[in-house]
Amino acid sequence: MEVLDILIVGAGPIGLNCALEAKKNNLTYVIVEKGTIVNSLYNYPLYMRFFSTAEKLEIDNTPFISTAPKPGRQDALEYYQGIARQKDLNIHLYEKVLKISKNNDLFDIETTKSTYQARNVIISTGFYDIPNTMNIPGEHLPKVKHYYTEPYPYARQKIVVVGSSNSAVDAALETYRKGAQVTMIIRHSEISKNVKYWVKPDIENRIAERSITAHFNSELIEIKEHTVVFRDEHHQIHEIENDFVLAMTGYLPDFDFLRNSGIDLQGDCLNPVYNSETMETNVKNLYLAGVVCGGKDTHLWFIENSRMHADLIVKNILLQQ
Template identity: 85%
Template sequence: MEILDILIIGGGPIGLNCALEAQKNNLTYMIIEKGTIVNSLYHYPLYMRFFSTAEKLEIGGIPFISPAPKPGRQEALEYYQGIARQKEINIRLYEKVLKVSKTGDIFDIETSKAVYKAKNVIISTGFYDIPNLMDVPGENLLKVKHYYTEPYPYAQQKIVVVGSSNSAVDAALETYRKGSDVTMIVRHSEISKNVKYWVKPDIENRIAEGSIKAYFNSEIVEITENTVIFKDEKGQISEIENDFVLALTGYLPDFDFLRNSGIELQGDCLNPLYHPETMETNVPNLYLAGVVCGGKDTHLWFIENSRIHAEMIVRNIFGREY
């Protein structure tokens, strides 16, 4: 069986960038991806626009040309999937990594379809797979959605949007403009400061004029088939009629997978242990790249500031082994 120089888990933008860096340095590599190329971006809201400009989303020195100041989801899919085709990236799609173990200096990577061997492993799995649950009765009802794609299914319905992040704000505005009766339940005292600067005034104005109802310092305590029960900032319990709940409360990395791979997790935010100059974890030759590095602090890393991880990792591999 071939022993790869690098096996990359995750075919998102940062995983692709790691593959390009391996190609550039004539290292044998493979990406294993459980879905399609840049699978998380594929599952983003259909009309989502990035906070970053196109040049800050570029990988491998390949220009990202966009006619808009902020590229959208479809443009990003075309860009990253186009790179995979053009550069003939060695990637296995719709194949889930089940286990990473190590015997001596060689990793065994067991997937849903095969077993691979590699000298080095990079985990670049992002954080979009596991919703950050509210843990309230009724959260498992079919009307509760933890992912939002487009507003049309919610037209003329009574919608509760939980959260105040970019995804929650986009969902509230888009469904409101399709005729939905929108109520936002926000645990904090205001709309998140991280909301895109050109969208934040829009949501704040819609709330101020009463077009979108918002309860701050509030949280859901129960969801029923036809209502939502929540506690407001005064501790008062209220019940409102409801058809759908968009629980856009964020997402988490697969911490069990990281633990089972031998990576130490630290603190309340379960930050994975790695060296900030090499991205190597406490397991020798096992590296992290991209958003997964932040643990529960998923806002710390994004495409723009984690593109450098690929170069850091390959530089360390050459320094130690080649």
């Protein structure tokens, strides 16, 4: 069996950047990805736009051309998948990594399709695959959606949107504009300060004019077949008619996968242990890159501020050769 210099888990933007750095430095590598190239971006809402401008999303000094000031989902898919094609990156798609084991100086990597050996492993898996559940009765009913793609299925339906982040606000505004009756259930006292600055006035104005109903300091406590039950800020219980629940409660990294790989997790946010100068974890030659570094604090790392992880990791690998 060939022993790779690097096996990269995840073909997101940062995983691709790690592969590009490995290739430039003549290191043997493979990316193993459980879905398609930039799978998380593929599963974003169809009309999503980034906070960042195009140049802040660039990797490998390859220009990201976008006609809009803020690139959208399709722009990003074209850009990152285009780089993978142009650079002929070694990517194995629709293959999930099941287990990473350290055996002396080598890693044994087991996937759904094969086994590999590598001297170094980079985990760059993001956080979009595991919904942050509410753990309430009825959450697993078919009408409950933890992922939102487009508004058309919800036309003329009674929608409850849980949360006040970007995904929740986008879902509320888009479904409202396609004729849905929208109610937002929000744990906090206001719309999140992290909401895109050009969208925040829109949702606040729709709430103020009562086009969208918002219950602040409130909590959804049960989901039924045709209704939902929530507790308001006065601790009173209400039951309202409902067709769909869009639970935009955020997403989490696969902490079990990190633990099973030997990575220590610390604190309430389950922050993975790693050296910020090299991105190496407590397991020698096992590295983290991208959003996964933040644990539950998924707002800590973005494409634009974690692009440099690839360079830090590959430099450290070269120093140890």
